[in-house]
Amino acid sequence: MSVTPPRNAMTVDVEDWFQVQNYAGAIGRDSWEGRERRVEANTDRVLELLAAAGVTGTFFTLGWVAERHPALVRRIVAEGHELASHGHGHEQVFAIGPERFRQDLIRARGVLEDAAGVPVHGYRAPTFSLSPSRTAWAYGILAETGHLYSSSVFPGRHMGTGEAEPSPWHPCGGTVLEVPMTVLRAGGRALPVSGGGWFRMTPQAVFTAALRRVNRLGRRGVFYFHPWEIDPQQPRAPGMSWLQRRKHHTGLGSMAERLAGLLDGCQSFAWGRMDEVFAAEIGTAPLAALSKTT
Numbered sequence: 001m002s003v004t005p006p007r008n009a010m011t012v013d014v015e016d017w018f019q020v021q022n023y024a025g026a027i028g029r030d031s032w033e034g035r036e037r038r039v040e041a042n043t044d045r046v047l048e049l050l051a052a053a054g055v056t057g058t059f060f061t062l063g064w065v066a067e068r069h070p071a072l073v074r075r076i077v078a079e080g081h082e083l084a085s086h087g088h089g090h091e092q093v094f095a096i097g098p099e100r101f102r103q104d105l106i107r108a109r110g111v112l113e114d115a116a117g118v119p120v121h122g123y124r125a126p127t128f129s130l131s132p133s134r135t136a137w138a139y140g141i142l143a144e145t146g147h148l149y150s151s152s153v154f155p156g157r158h159m160g161t162g163e164a165e166p167s168p169w170h171p172c173g174g175t176v177l178e179v180p181m182t183v184l185r186a187g188g189r190a191l192p193v194s195g196g197g198w199f200r201m202t203p204q205a206v207f208t209a210a211l212r213r214v215n216r217l218g219r220r221g222v223f224y225f226h227p228w229e230i231d232p233q234q235p236r237a238p239g240m241s242w243l244q245r246r247k248h249h250t251g252l253g254s255m256a257e258r259l260a261g262l263l264d265g266c267q268s269f270a271w272g273r274m275d276e277v278f279a280a281e282i283g284t285a286p287l288a289a290l291s292k293t294t
């Protein structure tokens with residue numbers, strides 16, 4: 001008898017190649033406007049990849065990108081994906097403080113909703129820079145600005161949660177659900193099973209075995225990648241260290257193929273949007289908060 005595996009969330013952080021934190025020292029924010037923009041073409045390729053596999057997911061999109069490519073935002077929604085926010089200017093939460101964080105969220109959500117004509121409920125902090133201990137204030141601001149969930153925490157002591165494998169929870173007893181990235185405890189170590197650079201640098205068989213293990217334990221995974229990761233032809237930024245280059249460029253040439261492999265029906269992983277995979281927890285949050293006050 002076969003057992004249906006839990007569904008994993010497929011997520012895409014929509015930003016351009018020059019906006020990654022790894023490049024922050026080499027590419028000034030004030031030069032973004034003059035850079036070659038590749039995000040629209042790369043995201044269209046992502047849409048094709050997902051459509052070919054019959055998978056829908058969640059696109060955490062920068063307001064900065066939506067301002068310049070509103071038609072792309074509409075295509076994301078038209079293809080059946082969930083539109084969510086990656087903030088506006090790709091600024092780390094702990095670096096900007098509560099007031100600038102509020103402004104960044106409001107601006108991004110406004111631009112995204114205006115472009116797409118659908119409500120935005122989800123948020124992912126740039127570089128997983130939201131920490132339940134260091135920036136706990138962020139959850140109240142997320143709620144205030146109309147967000148229902150966040151997927152912004154990388155588990156591990158350095159990111160503010162001591163637990164290696166936390167389940168989705170409501171930080172500070174508030175209404176916003178935090179869905180952390182997926183980590184698997186194995187052999188005394190915590191292995192990231194979430195995507196990004198780890199996915200590009202881990203042998204595919206090892207990654208899929210780890211994700212399968214997560215699902216066998218009854219847990220739902222959260223996978224993420226960026227459109228620039230399937231673009232080996234992107235410009236090289238001058239002034240990068242060897243390590244920065246390695247971090248950014250390793251595996252870009254085979255990323256599209258690896259993704260197709262992960263999405264392949266023969267792998268028997270089930271994928272969906274964040275608001276579908278975690279619907280039960282997201283849906284009950286406002287009710288739970290209401291019942292507390294009565």
Ligand SMILES: [Zn+2]
Nearest residue numbers: 013015126127
């Ligand atoms: Zn990002």
